[in-house]
Amino acid sequence: MDSFSFRGPFRLLGLLLWGAAAAMAWAGISALRTHWNYQYFCDNPFLEVLGCLVVITAPLLLLTGGLAVGVSHWNTGPWQGMFLYGVMVLLCMEASSAVLANTASCQRDWETHVLDDLFRQYGNQSDPKTRDVDRLQEELQCCGIHNYTDWRVMGNFSAPTSCCQKIFLNCTGALDSAQLLYQEGCLPKLEQLRKIVLGQVFWCCIGALVLELLAALTSGFLVKQSTIPDYHILESGTFS
Helix, strand or coil: EEEEEEEEHHHHHHHHHHHHHHHHHHHHHHHHHHHHCCCCCCCCCCCHHHHHHHHHHHHHHHHHHHHHHHHHHHCCCHHHHHHHHHHHHHHHHHHHHHHHHHHHCHHHHHHHHHHHHHHHHHCCCCCHHHHHHHHHHHHHHHCCCCCCCCCHHCCCCCHHHHHHHCCCCCCCCCCHHHHEEEECCHHHHHHHHHHHHHHHHHHHHHHHHHHHHHHHHHHHHHHCCCCCCCCCCCCCCHHC
16 A cells, blocks of 8 residues: 555544644633632642643644644655654653543542531521532532531531422421432532543543554554655765
């Protein structure tokens, strides 16, 4: 097979790398948004660091996809060299992101400690911590730390109205009317949300890695099939 046989698939891989760059940017922004929205309930900068790393990777992936498209048009050494260099950098960054997303997590004990402090200080509506608890319960549709009974354990006769399911307009937060309240606690909801975000980052990185490896192999075939000009010994009389 000649080099022209690989240029079409190589151009397609370059376009797919652009799509992967968009997916990486989306996953990184999701991680950053999750950290910013819930950093008061999980004081761990891991999601922010991971989100920044993935967002930085996205434009580099976009550039590498452009280089792949360029190589498919101009199969020259400089284009191929820049492309392979970009692939090596991206492989390192994405492998690191995938490993971090797959292995790292907030400490459950620390999360429980932070949530317990915030929920026990609930009461004054002008207190930012009270508003944070209400916002958390409304956005995640949860009640209490583990479930709605946590409010009774903390000495309350009723739960905040932010625990009320939206479909029940007559809900006052009374613990005797538990069927009107969200049944699941906020800690499991936070853990579920974090797992979803980390899963998005992990699979975006894996997909981009596979595309880059395929593109690197195709680039190798292009280099192998490239026509190398023959060298000729110049006669000394040529320069006389």
